[in-house]
Amino acid sequence: MFHSVLIDNHRLGPFLxxxxxxxPCCSPFQVVYNMMSHNRREAIKQTTAYRMVKxxxxxxDQRFLDPIIGVLLPSVGDVLTSFFSLPYLYLSMVKxxxxxxxxxxxxxxxxxxxxxxxxxxxVVGDIFxxxxxxxxxxxxxxxxxxxxxxxxxxxxxxxxxxxxxxxFFLIYWMIVSVVKLSEWIISFF
Numbered sequence: 001m002f003h004s005v006l007i008d009n010h011r012l013g014p015f016l017x018x019x020x021x022x023x024p025c026c027s028p029f030q031v032v033y034n035m036m037s038h039n040r041r042e043a044i045k046q047t048t049a050y051r052m053v054k055x056x057x058x059x060x061d062q063r064f065l066d067p068i069i070g071v072l073l074p075s076v077g078d079v080l081t082s083f084f085s086l087p088y089l090y091l092s093m094v095k096x097x098x099x100x101x102x103x104x105x106x107x108x109x110x111x112x113x114x115x116x117x118x119x120x121x122x123v124v125g126d127i128f129x130x131x132x133x134x135x136x137x138x139x140x141x142x143x144x145x146x147x148x149x150x151x152x153x154x155x156x157x158x159x160x161x162x163x164x165x166x167x168f169f170l171i172y173w174m175i176v177s178v179v180k181l182s183e184w185i186i187s188f189f
Contacts, residue, residue: 036096036145044095044143052087057136060084067126070116075178078116078126085109088135096142100157105135107160110167117174 036044044050060066060081069077085105092102108131115125141149 036143041143041145044091047091047095049087049090049095050139050143053091053136053139056084056087057133061130061133064127066112066132067123070123070126074119075117075122078113078122081116082109082113084132085135088132088139091139092142096139098142098153100153100160101138101142103157103160103164104138104153106164107167108135108138110164110171114167114171114174117171117178 066078066081069081071077073080088105088109089102092098092105112126112129112131115129116122118125138149138153140146142153
């Protein structure tokens with residue numbers, strides 16, 4: 001069933017809402033939260049992916065597993081730990097269905113990889129940046145309907161998309177530079 005929604009005298013929609021009754025409030029930023037019924041929010045909280053997000057944030061950032069992996073596997077460690085972001089992406093894309101939230105998670109993940117590729121600086125960056133905990137906070141904010149978090153993510157969505165493209169190029173350039181430097185060092189032996 002499709003609905004057209006009127007918010008602040010602006011027609012938004014149509015929205016496919018399924019069998020849920022949708023009653024918008026005053027702000028477009030509250031649309032995501034209001035579309036998500038209490039039962040749906042609780043169902044998301046009970047998913048394995050949501051619990052994994054909390055557990056990954058605990059171990060990777062609060063118990064410093066991410067920096068430890070970065071020390072044991074310099075440069076490569078952050079690329080490997082980025083695979084732990086898959087539950088975050090699953091929740092944002094499939095369960096919450098928010099493109100701005102997905103962009104924010106990808107942005108934080110790529111920034112973590114980019115900082116981690118810098119030898120020694122990456123370990124310090126992992127200690128202070130805490131991308132997994134930040135992404136978990138963003139997901140929790142969306143599920144709980146925290147307006148400050150939703151507004152911040154919505155406001156920065158376009159910039160995050162542009163920075164994601166830039167980060168891909170920077171990560172590619174750094175990997176190519178490391179490979180060339182390694183080949184140059186090996187050529188002396």
